[in-house]
Amino acid sequence: MQILLIGCGKMGGAMLRRWLQSDIARFTVASPNGGSVPPGVEHVRSPAELGERLFDMVLIAVKPQMIDTALPPYMPHLAPDGCLVSIAAGYSSARITALIGESPVIRLMPNLPAMIGQGVNGLFANATCTTAHREAATALASATGSAIWVEDEDQIDRITAVAGSGSGYVFEIARSYVAAAEALGFDTATARTLVLDTMAGAIEMARQSDQSLETLRKDVTSKNGTTQAGLEALMQDGQLDTLLENTTKAAYARAIELR
Numbered sequence: 339m340q341i342l343l344i345g346c347g348k349m350g351g352a353m354l355r356r357w358l359q360s361d362i363a364r365f366t367v368a369s370p371n372g373g374s375v376p377p378g379v380e381h382v383r384s385p386a387e388l389g390e391r392l393f394d395m396v397l398i399a400v401k402p403q404m405i406d407t408a409l410p411p412y413m414p415h416l417a418p419d420g421c422l423v424s425i426a427a428g429y430s431s432a433r434i435t436a437l438i439g440e441s442p443v444i445r446l447m448p449n450l451p452a453m454i455g456q457g458v459n460g461l462f463a464n465a466t467c468t469t470a471h472r473e474a475a476t477a478l479a480s481a482t483g484s485a486i487w488v489e490d491e492d493q494i495d496r497i498t499a500v501a502g503s504g505s506g507y508v509f510e511i512a513r514s515y516v517a518a519a520e521a522l523g524f525d526t527a528t529a530r531t532l533v534l535d536t537m538a539g540a541i542e543m544a545r546q547s548d549q550s551l552e553t554l555r556k557d558v559t560s561k562n563g564t565t566q567a568g569l570e571a572l573m574q575d576g577q578l579d580t581l582l583e584n585t586t587k588a589a590y591a592r593a594i595e596l597r
């Protein structure tokens with residue numbers, strides 16, 4: 339399979355680096371500056387450099403606000419039986435077909451841990467997509483982590499709010515937790531190790547467990563002990579729930595604005 343990747347920034351570049359570790363496809367990257375194109379990968383700065391070449395898949399990985407200008411010039415290079423894949427937040431498949439004409443479109447919503455094969459991918463295909471298009475997208479997504487297909491495109495925007503943006507929430511929670519450890523007197527390196535290893539251990543344990551997260555939390559919490567004291571400060575009569583609910587709702591609302 340020949341794939342034209344338009345945009346090779348933080349997310350497109352992370353996925354590409356993962357895909358390059360296998361023989362999943364041959365890649366050509368279209369990028370005006372080419373700064374972050376991995377060594378050895380074919381790179382073009384404009385559609386003219388592609389000549390008459392056709393690709394089985396065109397994968398658009400620019401910011402949603404750039405799609406209107408970045409995508410149309412490359413569409414003549416999509417093979418007649420090929421499909422367009424977009425990883426952009428919000429920007430709907432209907433808006434894509436309004437821009438490029440009726441064609442198979444898949445929205446793939448990844449997240450940044452795709453870089454290490456631990457990403458989460460939401461996938462939606464419009465009605466024009468074939469089984470072969472879906473299988474090709476599944477293979478790409480699975481090479482970077484898990485793949486969840488949805489039949490209602492709105493679910494992609496909800497996945498964006500939970501998982502696509504989610505690694506940003508996790509990094510910020512970890513940053514704040516590290517700062518709190520530093521405030522208790524640990525140097526930055528020790529605080530980072532204590533926090534990230536605690537988070538990674540707890541999350542991996544939860545992944546391997548069939549217990550509810552509430553049960554696992556209770557297993558740590560002695561009556562009138564240290565964890566109870568800490569959790570009472572953290573949970574603050576439901577304020578943590580409210581904060582995280584507001585977080586995902588705000589991201590979903592922004593995805594809707596970007597449709």
Ligand SMILES: NC(=O)C1=CN([C@@H]2O[C@H](COP(=O)(O)OP(=O)(O)OC[C@H]3O[C@@H](n4cnc5c(N)ncnc54)[C@H](O)[C@@H]3O)[C@@H](O)[C@H]2O)C=CC1
Nearest residue numbers: 345346347348349350368369399400401402408425426427
């Ligand atoms: N960063 C993340 O964690 C995630 C990002 N996304 C989506 O991925 C897309 C890209 O986001 P990032 O990688 O974070 O942004 P980025 O700014 O790091 O990458 C975008 C790249 O597109 C390039 N570009 C701009 N105009 C172009 C053109 N005309 N032709 C070719 N390349 C062009 C830029 O030079 C840049 O390297 C966005 O639509 C975003 O919604 C989706 C999920 C997660």
Ligand SMILES: O=C(O)[C@@H]1CCC=N1
Nearest residue numbers: 426427498502503504
């Ligand atoms: O912040 C954004 O809009 C993109 C989409 C999901 C993660 N980053």
